[in-house]
Amino acid sequence: MTIALIGLMGIQIYWIQSASAIKEANFRRSVNEAMVKVVQKVERLEKSKSMVTNQYESMLNFNRHLLYEEFLTTSALDSLINLQLNIRGVDTRFEFCIYKPERQEFLMERSPNFRKELIEKGRAFILFQADIYTSPEYLLIYFPHEKQFLLTELWGMLLISIILIIVIVYSFTYTITIIFRQKRLSEMKNDFINNMTHEFKTPISTISLACEALNDKELRGSGDFLDSYLSMISEENKRLAGMAEKILQTAVIDKGQLKMNKEKIDLHEIITDVIKNLRIQVEIKDGEIKRRFKATRSQIEGDKVHVTNLVYNLLDNANKYSPKKPVIRIITENASNGIVMTIEDNGIGIGKNEQKKIFDKLYRVPTGNIHEVRGFGLGLNYVKAIVEEHHGKISLESEVNKGSKFKVFLPFMIKE
Ligand SMILES: Nc1ncnc2c1ncn2[C@@H]1O[C@H](COP(=O)(O)OP(=O)(O)OP(=O)(O)O)[C@@H](O)[C@H]1O
Ligand SMILES: [Mg+2]
Numbered sequence: 464m465t466i467a468l469i470g471l472m473g474i475q476i477y478w479i480q481s482a483s484a485i486k487e488a489n490f491r492r493s494v495n496e497a498m499v500k501v502v503q504k505v506e507r508l509e510k511s512k513s514m515v516t517n518q519y520e521s522m523l524n525f526n527r528h529l530l531y532e533e534f535l536t537t538s539a540l541d542s543l544i545n546l547q548l549n550i551r552g553v554d555t556r557f558e559f560c561i562y563k564p565e566r567q568e569f570l571m572e573r574s575p576n577f578r579k580e581l582i583e584k585g586r587a588f589i590l591f592q593a594d595i596y597t598s599p600e601y602l603l604i605y606f607p608h609e610k611q612f613l614l615t616e617l618w619g620m621l622l623i624s625i626i627l628i629i630v631i632v633y634s635f636t637y638t639i640t641i642i643f644r645q646k647r648l649s650e651m652k653n654d655f656i657n658n659m660t661h662e663f664k665t666p667i668s669t670i671s672l673a674c675e676a677l678n679d680k681e682l683r684g685s686g687d688f689l690d691s692y693l694s695m696i697s698e699e700n701k702r703l704a705g706m707a708e709k710i711l712q713t714a715v716i717d718k719g720q721l722k723m724n725k726e727k728i729d730l731h732e733i734i735t736d737v738i739k740n741l742r743i744q745v746e747i748k749d750g751e752i753k754r755r756f757k758a759t760r761s762q763i764e765g766d767k768v769h770v771t772n773l774v775y776n777l778l779d780n781a782n783k784y785s786p787k788k789p790v791i792r793i794i795t796e797n798a799s800n801g802i803v804m805t806i807e808d809n810g811i812g813i814g815k816n817e818q819k820k821i822f823d824k825l826y827r828v829p830t831g832n833i834h835e836v837r838g839f840g841l842g843l844n845y846v847k848a849i850v851e852e853h854h855g856k857i858s859l860e861s862e863v864n865k866g867s868k869f870k871v872f873l874p875f876m877i878k879e
Contacts, residue, residue: 464635471631475624479617486613490553494604497547498588502602504543506591509534528591531561531571541573544604555612558605561590565598581605651825655839662706662837666699673699706839713824713841716848723766723852725877730770730802731761734793737774745782750789752778758795758802764877769849776842777806777869783836784867785810801855801874808868813861821859822847846871853877 512534544559560572560581569578585605591597606612614621673692682688715721738752745752763770781791785808792807813821817828827840850857854877861867 468631468635472628475628479621479624482620483613483617486616490609490613493551493553494548494586494606497544497551497553498586498602498604500547501540501544502588502590505535505540505602509591528594528597535571537571537573540571555606555608558585558607560603561600562587562603563598563600570600577605577607580607648825651827651840654827655825658837658839659706659710662839663703666703669699670696709839709841709845712845716845717824721769721848721852723769725764725766727762728765728767728770729761730763730795730804730873731756731758733767733771734774734795734804737771737778738793740775741778741782745789745791748782748785748787748789750782750785750791752791752793755792755794758797760797760875761795761802763802763853763873763875765853765873766849769852770873773846773849773871774804774806776846777871780842781806781808781810781867783838784808786835798872800876801872804871804873806869806871807866809866812863812865812867813859814863818859818861822857 506528509528513529540559544557548554548557558573558577558581560578561570562568562582563570569575572578581603585603587601587603590600590602592599673696676682677689677692734754734756738754742752778791778793782789785791788809790809792805794805794807796803796805813828820826821828822843824844825840826844827838847857850871850873853873855871855873857872858870859867860870
């Protein structure tokens with residue numbers, strides 16, 4: 464397509480160039496014709512004048528023409544030239560003079576400002592060629608705006624070509640970006656499906672192993688085993704339900720059908736609950752979660768389930784993306800009309816380029832082919848949707864290998 468486009472532009476340029484060459488040739492021919500006519504008219508004027516005034520003298524030195532002042536004025540010559548040019552469609556400003564090269568003398572001129580241009584760039588037409596007694600005199604004509612005049616006629620064509628080329632180039636780049644975006648999306652979807660299958664496989668195989676064990680008549684006898692297998696099954700089942708819920712939730716967000724059950728909730732209570740659930744996972748890695756509740760007013764209007772999930776997702780990320788000894792800080796503060804919750808970790812951090820994208824659906828920061836940490840790339844997309852649903856704000860500060868800091872603002876009241 465690029466080659467075709469360049470080819471097309473080349474042809475376009477070639478056409479415009481040849482069109483302008485034709486225009487120029489036409490212009491030259493029209494000027495020549497007009498000036499030949501003017502020269503004839505001037506000579507005829509002189510002849511009729513000389514016949515009337517000094518018949519005898521002219522008979523004596525025939526062919527020597529009269530002085531220009533005797534039969535011609537500058538304005539008369541001007542209108543003569545003007546008329547002839549106009550007939551031929553040459554409608555641009557011109558300068559002229561009658562020049563005698565032998566004596567470098569201007570016998571007639573409209574203004575002395577264009578002498579240099581007239582001699583250097585003007586077109587010359589010899590006057591009184593038949594007069595063999597006087598040295599040659601020329602009628603010079605010069606068009607100061609010749610280039611512009613020729614261009615104005617081509618302007619329309621040039622403009623349309625340029626606009627069309629811009630349109631083509633624009634749609635071409637647009638198409639290309641769409642194709643690349645589509646490609647990235649399909650890669651992300653593939654990743655997602657791989658991840659999902661993997662995530663679902665673990666609980667499914669755990670459950671099926673537990674079921675097998677329960678089927679074993681010998682094991683079934685002891686009550687302890689029964690209990691532990693049953694709780695294992697129910698735990699894994701909960702995990703499966705949670706994952707299914709997460710995926711379904713995203714579909715709901717996509718359709719814009721997120722349902723909010725607004726009530727008075729206490730953010731500090733919610734945070735405390737979430738920390739309780741996550742504590743073990745962090746402590747396994749020898750890490751800790753530190754909380755500092757600086758907010759004196761912790762009640763907000765919101766949906767308890769969604770806000771719990773929001774806090775859970777952020778804390779879960781902080782833990783997941785801190786490979787060694789996570790130290791996670793969660794701080795709340797009061798702002799003028801709400802609460803600011805800061806969740807800070809000392810994990811792998813997020814690069815500048817990725818920071819904008821991590822809130823996109825299915826986006827996960829690429830770490831080569833293998834992801835050590837499993838996930839769907841849905842968590843932050845959900846978090847953002849919930850924050851917006853509460854008319855809050857979320858922001859991120861992060862540095863690679865130093866850690867990340869998510870700031871969430873939630874207002875006391877949700878204004879409609
Ligand atoms: N605290 C953090 N530190 C470093 N990187 C993070 C952090 N939080 C998120 N990320 C990056 O942002 C990406 C998107 O996060 P998100 O929570 O949306 O998805 P996920 O954690 O991969 O999957 P899940 O849907 O299970 O939460 C993650 O894959 C990770 O690369
Ligand atoms: Mg996550």
